[in-house]
Amino acid sequence: MKTIQVNTGRPYRIQIGSGLLDQAPALIAQAYGDRRPRLAVITDDTVDQFYGDHLTALLERAGYPVCKFVFPHGEQSKNLQTVHAVYGFLSENGITRTDVMVALGGGVVGDLAGFAAATWLRSVDFIQIPTTFLSMIDSSVGGKTGVDIPQGKNLVGAFWQPSLVICDPSTLDTLPAVYFSDGIAEAVKYGAILDDSLFRLFEEGRLREQLTEVIARCIDLKRLVVEQDERDTGLRQQLNFGHTFGHAIEKQAQFTITHGQGVAIGMVLISHASERAGLTPSGTADRIRSCLWQYGLPTSTDYPIGLLCQNAMGDKKRSGSKIKLVVLERIGQATLHPVDTDRLLSFMTEESDA
Ligand SMILES: NC(=O)c1ccc[n+]([C@@H]2O[C@H](COP(=O)([O-])OP(=O)(O)OC[C@H]3O[C@@H](n4cnc5c(N)ncnc54)[C@H](O)[C@@H]3O)[C@@H](O)[C@H]2O)c1
Ligand SMILES: [Zn+2]
Numbered sequence: 001m002k003t004i005q006v007n008t009g010r011p012y013r014i015q016i017g018s019g020l021l022d023q024a025p026a027l028i029a030q031a032y033g034d035r036r037p038r039l040a041v042i043t044d045d046t047v048d049q050f051y052g053d054h055l056t057a058l059l060e061r062a063g064y065p066v067c068k069f070v071f072p073h074g075e076q077s078k079n080l081q082t083v084h085a086v087y088g089f090l091s092e093n094g095i096t097r098t099d100v101m102v103a104l105g106g107g108v109v110g111d112l113a114g115f116a117a118a119t120w121l122r123s124v125d126f127i128q129i130p131t132t133f134l135s136m137i138d139s140s141v142g143g144k145t146g147v148d149i150p151q152g153k154n155l156v157g158a159f160w161q162p163s164l165v166i167c168d169p170s171t172l173d174t175l176p177a178v179y180f181s182d183g184i185a186e187a188v189k190y191g192a193i194l195d196d197s198l199f200r201l202f203e204e205g206r207l208r209e210q211l212t213e214v215i216a217r218c219i220d221l222k223r224l225v226v227e228q229d230e231r232d233t234g235l236r237q238q239l240n241f242g243h244t245f246g247h248a249i250e251k252q253a254q255f256t257i258t259h260g261q262g263v264a265i266g267m268v269l270i271s272h273a274s275e276r277a278g279l280t281p282s283g284t285a286d287r288i289r290s291c292l293w294q295y296g297l298p299t300s301t302d303y304p305i306g307l308l309c310q311n312a313m314g315d316k317k318r319s320g321s322k323i324k325l326v327v328l329e330r331i332g333q334a335t336l337h338p339v340d341t342d343r344l345l346s347f348m349t350e351e352s353d354a
Helices: 020-032 045-061 080-092 107-122 133-139 169-174 177-194 196-203 208-228 235-240 243-252 259-276 284-293 305-313 341-349
Strands: 002-006 012-016 039-044 066-071 100-105 125-130 144-149 152-159 164-167 322-330 333-340
Touching (some): 002 208, 012 208, 020 045, 020 164, 045 169, 080 107, 080 144, 100 107, 107 133, 107 152, 133 177, 133 208, 169 208, 177 196, 177 208, 177 259, 196 208, 196 284, 235 243, 235 333, 243 305, 322 341, 333 341
Parallel strands (some): 012 164, 039 066, 100 125
Antiparallel strands (some): 322 333
8 A cells, every 4th residue: 555645635545456445444544533524425326326425434434424425427516506415415324514525426526515514514524435547647636626517517616635645547447548648648737747757657557567556656746746735726727738728629619528638638738739840859749749659649639729729718728818838848748838929820720030
C-alpha cells in the first residue's frame, strides 16, 4: 500500500493499493479512531452492482452503522435534483455532522456526493472511494465538488476536501474500456505538463504493466499542484492543458464524445498552434498525437476551428477579454499564455511572423 499525504487546508491521506477496498473498514478506523460514525454510502447503480453490497457488508461487519443511496449512473444524474434526493436520504437516516458520507464510484459520484457533503448541515466529512481511472487520478484529488445545471457543466460547486481517499486499482478490472481511455487522456496530460519521464512511459506503451505506480505518480503530481494552489487561482490552471478546446468539442458534439476524447484532441490542437507560434518546440504535437493514438484516443476533429473558438469564448476559465491558454514550453513543462479573445482564431490558425 502506498500512502500520499495531501497538505491542503484540511489535510488528508490517499491510500493506494490493489485489493484495498477490502481494507476499507481498517482504513476508516485509522482515520476515525475508536469512534464508529454512521456511514452514508452514495453510489450509482452500475458501481453498486459490482461493489455496493460488498462494501456495505464489510463496513457493517466492522461495526459501522451503514445506509446506502443509489442513483442512476451517468453525467445526466449529476444535477441538483439528485443532490436534493440525497439530502432527503441523509435527513431520513438522521445523518449529523459527526457522521461521514462515502462516495463509491467514478467522478460523477465523487463530485455529487462531495457537493452534498460540503453543503449538508454546512458540511460533513466524506470519504472518496474512486472506481474509475479518471476519478482515481483526477477528480478524487483536490477537493473540487459540484454538479451541472442547464446553463453548463460544473457551474455549481464547492471546494471541500475529503477526509480520506481509498484507491483500489483492482476495481478497474470491471471498468469498460471507453471509460478507461478517458482517464488515459488525463494521465498523458500530467506527463505532458509536469513530468517528461511519465510521458515517456506512456509513449513506450508501459501504462498497463505499471498501472498502480502510474496512478500513484499521477495522484502525487496533482497533489503537488493542488497544495500550492488549492483554490485554482494560479498553478492549478495548468491542469487545463487541452481543456479549452476539449470542452468546446464536447459541447459542440453535445457530449456524444467523452471528456477524455475531447481533451485528447484539445491537447493536440493547442500544441500545433503553440508550435506555429514558436512557443513550443516543433514535433511536440506529433509526439502527443502518436502517444494518444496508441491508446485508441482520437486526435483530430472535423469541427471547424472557428466554431470551436466561438465555443471556447464561453469557457468558465475565460477572464475578461483574455483567455488563458495552457501551452507546453516542452514535454514536462507548461505555462499559461493569455490571448485576447479577438485574437484566438488567428492564434489557432496562423503561422507566427516572429
Ligand atoms: N472534481 C474534479 O476535480 C474533477 C476532475 C475531473 C473530472 N471531474 C468530473 O468527473 C466526471 C467524470 O468521471 P468519470 O469519468 O469517472 O465518469 P463516471 O463517474 O460517469 O463513470 C463512468 C461510468 O463507469 C461506471 N463505473 C464506474 N466505476 C466502475 C467500475 N469500477 N466498474 C464498472 N463500471 C464502473 C459508472 O457507473 C459510469 O457509468 C465528470 O462529471 C467530470 O466533470 C471532476
Ligand atoms: Zn479533465
